[in-house]
Each structure stands twice: as structure tokens, then as C-alpha cells.
Amino acid sequence: MIHWKPLVGATLGMMVLAGCGESPQQLGQATTYKQGKYQGKPDSRPYESGPSSYSQDKSWQAGDKTGWEKAVKTRQQAQNEYNRAE
Amino acid sequence: MARMKFLCDAERCIECNGCVTACKQEHEVPWGVNRRRVVTINDGVPGEKSISVACMHCSDAPCMAVCPVDCFYKTDEGVVLHDKDLCIGCGYCFYACPFGAPQFPQAGAFGLRGKMDKCTFCAGGPEKDHSAEEWQKYGRNRLAEGKLPACAEMCSTKALLGGDGDIVADIYRTRVLKRGGKGSEAYGWGSAYGPPTGGAPAAATAPKS
Numbered sequence: 001m002i003h004w005k006p007l008v009g010a011t012l013g014m015m016v017l018a019g020c021g022e023s024p025q026q027l028g029q030a031t032t033y034k035q036g037k038y039q040g041k042p043d044s045r046p047y048e049s050g051p052s053s054y055s056q057d058k059s060w061q062a063g064d065k066t067g068w069e070k071a072v073k074t075r076q077q078a079q080n081e082y083n084r085a086e
Numbered sequence: 087m088a089r090m091k092f093l094c095d096a097e098r099c100i101e102c103n104g105c106v107t108a109c110k111q112e113h114e115v116p117w118g119v120n121r122r123r124v125v126t127i128n129d130g131v132p133g134e135k136s137i138s139v140a141c142m143h144c145s146d147a148p149c150m151a152v153c154p155v156d157c158f159y160k161t162d163e164g165v166v167l168h169d170k171d172l173c174i175g176c177g178y179c180f181y182a183c184p185f186g187a188p189q190f191p192q193a194g195a196f197g198l199r200g201k202m203d204k205c206t207f208c209a210g211g212p213e214k215d216h217s218a219e220e221w222q223k224y225g226r227n228r229l230a231e232g233k234l235p236a237c238a239e240m241c242s243t244k245a246l247l248g249g250d251g252d253i254v255a256d257i258y259r260t261r262v263l264k265r266g267g268k269g270s271e272a273y274g275w276g277s278a279y280g281p282p283t284g285g286a287p288a289a290a291t292a293p294k295s
Binding site: 041 | 209253256261264
């Protein structure tokens, strides 16, 4: 004779426990695309080449990441007219 | 530096298409290709709203996921770019993109498609910075000059903001608070534009009584 109660209990228990599992959903977990790791040519960082010959802002040099970031941030604040008007 | 992002303020956009024109002019984008465009909802009806749309440089970009030749990559600045030497012009990315960002120039008769072209956040592509090859394939690389996308910098009402996501959020938060909260009724505004992170001055974020 089959004992149904323990079998049903075990099945329900398994179903409840299955709900506890959760796969990670962080960015890049499913697909990871890293710089230069794709099929194509590697690209350089924007601060590596320095300002072009026709660029007005020469406050940073090639490879100067901090200087480049500062130049971009300074330029970005120009979008905030509250900073400019007050 | 955080990830580069665009944000368009629907309360400010006046559908002037200055951003579209700036993009076309800056990169000499071919006829029939619009890397950026202005979408208007309820056009002609009082209270119409417009937003400027281009590639949103998604954090987990669907175009990258579906590309059969794996020609997309994401830079450390969060800009989604692609290699035109690899692109086969299949159009899968166009169907995957929720914003219709990938564009395909006509490459011959009978609707033959060329290689995909899209907004590069003015960051060029995988060619030598400021080179003729980069200019020809991807347009101008303003980011490597310490500049921001031409569309955002050209925007007359500053509806379109572009750059470091944290600073964009700070500028937008300051603006919404200054104008009395218009725009903050959108779902998720509080979590998206929480406390300031270092962009705008903290004092400017408090609403005036």
C-alpha cells in the first residue's frame, strides 16, 4: 500500500523550497561585455589621445584622466542655467 | 565618473529639432539616417509633450544581446558603441531596441540596407581617436576632446541634458525643485533623483519658500 501523505508532504515541501532559490540579477551577470573583449577592434579611452588640434580647451593632456574628467564636468555644469544665472 | 546618460525634460522641450540638426551637422549623418529625433505626444492638442530620443546607452543593452556577430561593446563610461567593420546590417538590433535607435542607410536599390548607424554619444568608435577613419565611419569624437554630445550642448532650452549620470540627475533635481516640483509626479522620481551626489550645489536643491 502506498502512503500518500508523506509523498504529498515531501512534494509540497520541495515546491516550497524551490521558491527559495533566486538567481543573481546584477548587471552584466547574464552577459558580460568588457572593453576590447568583443569580436571587434579594441577602442581607446577618451582621455588617451588628448584634445584634437582644433580643440579650444588645452587644459588637459593625453592620458590625463583626471584632467579629462574635470573638463567634462566643468562643461556639464554649463547645462545647469541655475549655476550660471545666480 | 559615473555612466554617461541622456535625459530629456518634457516640460522644457519645445520641439525645435535643434538637437536633430546639431547631430546631423556635427557628424554629417547621411540622408535618411536620424541618430536623434523628436517625438511629440498629442501633437497639436493643448498640453502636448515632446521628447528628444536617440540611443539611451542602456546599462544592459538589448542590441548587444541580440547581435549575431557580437559587434557591440560598452566603454567604461557606459557608452554603447559598435564596430562597423563587423556589422552585417541584419537589423536584429533595430527590432530589439525599445527606442528605435539603430538606423540603416540605404545602400542600393530595392531597399538594400547598409551597416547600422546610431548615436555614439559623440564618442566615435573603435578607430584611432580624431582620425579620418573614425570621422568617416562614426562621426566626430567630442568626448575625446573633453566635450559633451552636440545635441545636449546645443539644446536652446536645456531640455536635453547629457553627461555623467550623477550630475545629470543633480541638475534635473535642482530644476524640478526650483520650478515647484513639476516633473516630480512621475512614478519613481524619488528613487531616480534622490539626495544630491555631488553635481549641483547642495543649497540649490532646496526649494525656496
